[in-house]
Amino acid sequence: MRAIKSNEFEKKFLTPPKKMVDYILVQDKTFDVAEGPVRSSKTTNNIIKFADRVERSSERVFLAIGQTQSTAKAILFDGDGLGLQHYKDWQEKKFNINGKIVKRRQRVFKGKYEGYDALILLPKKGSGHGVKYVVAFGGANKDSHEPYKGWSVGGVIATQYELLHANTRAEIIKRTIASKDRFHILDLNPTAPGHELYKDIDRWMAEGSVNYVHTTMLDNPIMTEERIAEIIKEYDPDSVDYKRDILGQRVAAEGIIYRVTEANIIDGFNANDYYQYVVVADPGVNHSATSFILIAITHDRKNIDVLKSYYHKNSDKEGMAIKMPTDYALDYIEFIKSAIKTMGKPPMEVLSDLDVTFLREFERIKYANELGGININKSFKKLEIHQRIKMGINYLWKERLRFNAECKEVIEAFKTARYDEKEKDKGNYQRYDKPNEGTMIDPIDAVEYGFTRLRYEIDKWVG
Numbered sequence: 001m002r003a004i005k006s007n008e009f010e011k012k013f014l015t016p017p018k019k020m021v022d023y024i025l026v027q028d029k030t031f032d033v034a035e036g037p038v039r040s041s042k043t044t045n046n047i048i049k050f051a052d053r054v055e056r057s058s059e060r061v062f063l064a065i066g067q068t069q070s071t072a073k074a075i076l077f078d079g080d081g082l083g084l085q086h087y088k089d090w091q092e093k094k095f096n097i098n099g100k101i102v103k104r105r106q107r108v109f110k111g112k113y114e115g116y117d118a119l120i121l122l123p124k125k126g127s128g129h130g131v132k133y134v135v136a137f138g139g140a141n142k143d144s145h146e147p148y149k150g151w152s153v154g155g156v157i158a159t160q161y162e163l164l165h166a167n168t169r170a171e172i173i174k175r176t177i178a179s180k181d182r183f184h185i186l187d188l189n190p191t192a193p194g195h196e197l198y199k200d201i202d203r204w205m206a207e208g209s210v211n212y213v214h215t216t217m218l219d220n221p222i223m224t225e226e227r228i229a230e231i232i233k234e235y236d237p238d239s240v241d242y243k244r245d246i247l248g249q250r251v252a253a254e255g256i257i258y259r260v261t262e263a264n265i266i267d268g269f270n271a272n273d274y275y276q277y278v279v280v281a282d283p284g285v286n287h288s289a290t291s292f293i294l295i296a297i298t299h300d301r302k303n304i305d306v307l308k309s310y311y312h313k314n315s316d317k318e319g320m321a322i323k324m325p326t327d328y329a330l331d332y333i334e335f336i337k338s339a340i341k342t343m344g345k346p347p348m349e350v351l352s353d354l355d356v357t358f359l360r361e362f363e364r365i366k367y368a369n370e371l372g373g374i375n376i377n378k379s380f381k382k383l384e385i386h387q388r389i390k391m392g393i394n395y396l397w398k399e400r401l402r403f404n405a406e407c408k409e410v411i412e413a414f415k416t417a418r419y420d421e422k423e424k425d426k427g428n429y430q431r432y433d434k435p436n437e438g439t440m441i442d443p444i445d446a447v448e449y450g451f452t453r454l455r456y457e458i459d460k461w462v463g
Helices: 008-012 018-025 042-056 069-081 166-174 196-207 225-232 240-246 325-343 356-365 385-397 408-416 442-453
Strands: 031-035 061-066 093-097 100-104 108-113 116-121 132-138 155-158 183-188 210-214 274-282 290-298 304-312 349-352 401-404
Touching: 008 069, 018 042, 018 210, 031 042, 031 196, 042 069, 042 155, 042 183, 061 069, 061 166, 069 116, 069 132, 108 132, 166 196, 196 210, 240 385, 274 325, 274 442, 290 325, 290 408, 290 442, 304 325, 304 408, 304 442, 325 356, 349 356, 349 442, 385 401, 385 442, 401 408, 408 442
Parallel strands: 031 183, 031 210, 061 132, 061 155, 155 183, 274 349, 304 401
Antiparallel strands: 093 100, 108 116, 116 132, 274 290, 290 304
8 A cells, every 4th residue: 555645635625615515415315416517626526425425335345437547546536636535534634632732544545456546545433444445447448347347336436427438337337236325426528418328317316316416617616707708718609619618508519510711711821920830641541531731830829820731532533543652652742842842941740640551651762752851750649539629619719720722622621520410419529421421521630630739839829
């Protein structure tokens, strides 16, 4: 066991508003559900409820579930100082009582249970309980529940419940069946109204077995009016993200995704206006298109501009117009050379989505084509699709993401992109992607890879 000595919880915790206090004080429901957008303090409130239920329970083993085990530990165990390992009643503390120093022992430790990362809680003196374990697991995959299948646990805390696999959601409820005081403390971000998890919540409500609260940023005691206003400014008020993240509404992702206006189109550019740029390739396979872009950021870090682009789709061509991987690699070399000539300096980085054949051909011919000094970064961090979509929506709305008018396929791709109807009721935030039906998401992917790579510079702008 490894001791955890922390006073972070006491330093950071602020008393929540009455609505949340009332939620915390409701005891002994089988389900506690806090639903609300990010920054609404729902997870912190659930951690307080969970710690209390663990303390009072006579059971030994409890589960802490996130998308991954690392997520569970980061959000539920650490929680930026407000997680279970920092919970104030489990920390060592000294009291001065009538001039005598009385010491309360440390009760929470990091350790293992059955080989899995866990918090170990020593019993409270006089409680009659033994040592307890809170074990962290991931839950996003269909087989995530396998490690604890067959376990009997006292209760569960799960964060980002809407992102857990249906198998996980079913299994964590099964694992508590034998508990004398079973409980499930869940937080979730609003998702599509048709998501299957809402059927469960509605059933629990009908049975009277759930303590439910809906939260927004206004319920977070650390959020000032000024900070809330600043966050709201980042969102397009007509977007799905605004309705979910700001209003906390259950909204299905449907229809056209992006709003491209005249403010997002530029006629020409001056290379001297740009601080840095990257070149990105998204090689296509089968029916997909191959797309290259040059994306640059202005000196003030405000604008992220797509200045040059390339688009080719084999399924639209015949005969000699059909290209092989070697052809695409040569085209990328020429595109990079053109970018260097246009911008007057080499790119900060050259990126490519992972396509083994394309990359192999590029490496094979780059020296003969006077580009031997260019190394492609194929391992850059791409972020999850829903994060990239959200960034694109908000950059466009704030008129930060712009396109040179000559990049016609890129503009068309953003204007016509729409949500995948089949995924919306699962709560998945995805673009409709059917290349054989004419969708054009490849240029969007390339642009997203570019602004994701530049995001550290983009975030320096203060608007």
